[in-house]
Amino acid sequence: EAQVTQNPRYLITVTGKKLTVTCSQNMNHEYMSWYRQDPGLGLRQIYYSMNVEVTDKGDVPEGYKVSRKEKRNFPLILESPSPNQTSLYFCASSLSTSRNEQFFGPGTRLTVL
Amino acid sequence: AQTVTQSQPEMSVQEAETVTLSCTYDTSESDYYLFWYKQPPSRQMILVIRQEAYKQQNATENRFSVNFQKAAKSFSLKISDSQLGDAAMYFCASTAGNKLVFGAGTILRVKS
Numbered sequence: 207e208a209q210v211t212q213n214p215r216y217l218i219t220v221t222g223k224k225l226t227v228t229c230s231q232n233m234n235h236e237y238m239s240w241y242r243q244d245p246g247l248g249l250r251q252i253y254y255s256m257n258v259e260v261t262d263k264g265d266v267p268e269g270y271k272v273s274r275k276e277k278r279n280f281p282l283i284l285e286s287p288s289p290n291q292t293s294l295y296f297c298a299s300s301l302s303t304s305r306n307e308q309f310f311g312p313g314t315r316l317t318v319l
Numbered sequence: 320a321q322t323v324t325q326s327q328p329e330m331s332v333q334e335a336e337t338v339t340l341s342c343t344y345d346t347s348e349s350d351y352y353l354f355w356y357k358q359p360p361s362r363q364m365i366l367v368i369r370q371e372a373y374k375q376q377n378a379t380e381n382r383f384s385v386n387f388q389k390a391a392k393s394f395s396l397k398i399s400d401s402q403l404g405d406a407a408m409y410f411c412a413s414t415a416g417n418k419l420v421f422g423a424g425t426i427l428r429v430k431s
Contacts, residue, residue: 239419241421246328246423247423248323248325248410248421248422248423248424249410249412249421250421251418251419251420251421254417254418254419256417262417264418265320265418265420294362296364298364303414303417304352304414304415304416304417304418304419305352305414307354307366307369308354308356308364308366308419310363310364312362312363313362
């Protein structure tokens with residue numbers, strides 16, 4: 207089954223404790239991205255990747271890191287999480303660019319205390 | 320920065336009736352794409368419809384259609400014959416180069 211998977215689905219952590227949210231897709235897509243969803247703000251793009259070893263900032267990249275060492279994986283790293291990063295996070299992939307249909311993962315609910 | 324504005328935080332529609340969700344955007348690009356995504360209570364994001372800006376014809380997918388007014392930078396979504404399963408949050412989105420910019424969303428409630 208074609209899908210985007212994210213882990214963990216739920217995470218409660220404390221300020222400053224490094225964490226990684228994994229994202230994997232099995233559709234051989236080139237474009238992958240991370241979004242955060244907050245009430246009243248919709249989805250905001252954090253980072254995106256056009257292909258392996260090619261990443262770029264979205265609109266809200268501060269406090270986040272990403273890497274794209276393999277085509278299928280695009281982990282999101284919070285090196286020192288803060289409470290304002292409490293949010294619902296989505297990973298998405300598409301065939302080649304932002305112009306294609308985005309396939310979204312199920313979301314990760316992150317709470318930083 | 321490019322923005323997408325959805326001015327209706329919430330809308331209600333009676334089952335079988337028609338509803339229109341509004342979306343405006345700003346862009347300096349001549350070639351861009353617009354989308355409507357649906358997010359039901361399960362949180363899963365699902366593509367509803369996609370429009371290429373250089374195409375004059377409005378996109379249609381079954382009961383879903385758009386009214387694309389390029390000069391006015393408006394991209395509204397019309398849902399005909401509304402069904403209970405249409406109840407969800409709807410997001411409008413626009414490409415901005417290699418990025419994707421979303422609006423704040425509109426919650427659609429469907430009354431039986």
